[in-house]
Amino acid sequence: MxxxxxxxxxxxxxxxxxxxxxxxxxxxxxxxxxxxxxxxxxxxxxxxxxxxxxxxxxxxxxxxxxxxxxxxxxxxxxxxxxxxxxxxxxxxxxxxxxxxxxxxxxxxxxxxxxxxxxxxxxxxRRVYGLPEIYRKKIKNANVIGNPGCYPTSAILALAPCLKYGLILTEDIIIDSKSGVSGAGHSLTLGNLYAECNESTKAYGVANHRHTPEIEQELGKICGKEIKVTFTPHLVPMTRGILSTIYCNLKEDISVKEVREAYVDFYKGEFFVKLLEEGRFPRTKDTYGSNHCHIGLAYDEHTGKLIIISAIDNLMKGASGQAVQNMNILFDFPEYMGLDFPAIYP
Ligand SMILES: NC(=O)c1ccc[n+]([C@@H]2O[C@H](COP(=O)([O-])OP(=O)(O)OC[C@H]3O[C@@H](n4cnc5c(N)ncnc54)[C@H](OP(=O)(O)O)[C@@H]3O)[C@@H](O)[C@H]2O)c1
Incomplete structure (x- = not known):
């Protein structure tokens, strides 16, 4: 114990x-x-x-x-x-x-x-605490910088594409939606029920603090400096983050190869699930769980690859991931204390 x-x-x-x-x-x-x-x-x-x-x-x-x-x-x-x-x-x-x-x-x-x-x-000995990328380093660290919620959703969604060089590193657009608990429990006018309910808004446009964190980690994965357009939105729900990402597939890469890359990259990962072709994540399917769901589509009309990810901001986006990191640090099975599905409906 x-x-x-x-x-x-x-x-x-x-x-x-x-x-x-x-x-x-x-x-x-x-x-x-x-x-x-x-x-x-x-x-x-x-x-x-x-x-x-x-x-x-x-x-x-x-x-x-x-x-x-x-x-x-x-x-x-x-x-x-x-x-x-x-x-x-x-x-x-x-x-x-x-x-x-x-x-x-x-x-x-x-x-x-x-x-x-x-x-x-x-x-x-500090490490960025994203286990799916830094598991070995986490084991030897004594300080874990647990990732932000939006960065977790964006990095897990883009990592295979960047690792295997399947997309152009320019013009990546990350459009994210978060539930209100992402802002914490302190009293803020903008987070009151009458302000958020039946309303959706963008915030931190072109200057959100999670942008440099996303760029740092994506840059390390593909081995070059990278810039992204990241726009977060507040939506009237309690928990959850949905990120829809638009990027340009390299000309000689097929969608089949992309799908195979995700299967390979996340092989054996308990908490990351690639959805079947034609199916796309919903925050409801990760609510209260430490899972990240990812869906992929190719828009032939524009040549864009569209990647969609869903997590629970308080679980894989924060506390669940922190417990996953603790499990790694102390040699417990990584899923210990986290081995349960989302609450549904
Ligand atoms: N919410 C999310 O989805 C999320 C996701 C990923 C990361 N994070 C990060 O996790 C951290 C906590 O977020 P949260 O959403 O849990 O925030 P929160 O709901 O506002 O809670 C903050 C906690 O810190 C305490 N606190 C505030 N100021 C303090 C001070 N000066 N000295 C000692 N304790 C103090 C508060 O105590 P009282 O209760 O007494 O005020 C409360 O327990 C933040 O850095 C946030 O960016 C949050």
Missing amino acids: IKACVVGATGYTGVELVRLLSRHPEVVIVGITSNNYAGREYDDLYPSLKGYFSMKCDELNVKELIKKSDVIFTALPSGHALEFAGEIISSGKKLIDLGADFRFDDPLVYEKWYGKPFKLHEGV
Whole structure:
């Protein structure tokens, strides 16, 4: 059994982590923290967990958390985990950060998009925590930069095409839709029911923070710098991300080859499912699960390859993926505690 703490356990990704970890056969949760709800009983705040998990929320005290845990999950707004990563690592413990602090290879890119100075502490072995791409590196890391939700959906959808050089690397367009939980639980006017319900809008147009993260990872996969057009949209649902991606298939490549490349790339991957020809993902089919569904089509009229992916933003897009990373770090079967289908309907 390993001991885990969740920092920021009262947020949407935090409560999803607690739901997963409280049922994980190899984990005991030894600490949870909150900013505004310290001293409150967790199952009082989240009755959905009554009978499964009860503990009082603590204030954040990093030294105390380090003393009692093997792994610390930080589910905080970006910028906080950076402050105490050094302390966690020098004590020999592992850190899985759901924010953006450890996702970037280039500190200047992080500083530009997140507005905070970046300093990697001595002893930190950081990795971008996308298991389907970096499984081996994750095993040897002590800090996991858990990927963003939109980047997870886009990178998994494009990785085989870029790895095998099937598409042109110019003019890739990623059109993504997210449920409202993607914005977290803090009160924001734009996320109120009357604002989101029966409405859909684009946001972060031409400047969303996930663009450099997507470009970094896609660039590494194809071995050259890459630029993408990424436009996220807010849609009136609670969970889920659907990404529709348009790109140009190379002239000598057939759709059959593309499909074979996806089958090969994701062979043996438990959480990524390529749908049959003519079938396309729906967020409903991944709701509450750690799975990513991918569908492919070729538009002969325009010569575009269209790739569609669906994930649950709080699962494969955040907490489910974080638990998958923990499983790899501690040599548990990767699907342990995550081996269940989506909730349907
Ligand atoms: N939501 C998603 O779909 C998603 C997906 C992937 C990644 N992420 C990333 O995961 C992280 C958490 O996201 P979330 O959606 O769970 O956010 P959230 O619902 O707003 O929760 C944030 C958590 O952090 C705590 N917190 C806020 N400010 C703090 C501070 N100054 N000191 C200590 N604790 C503080 C909050 O405590 P209180 O409850 O007391 O306010 C809450 O527990 C973010 O970096 C986000 O970008 C989110």
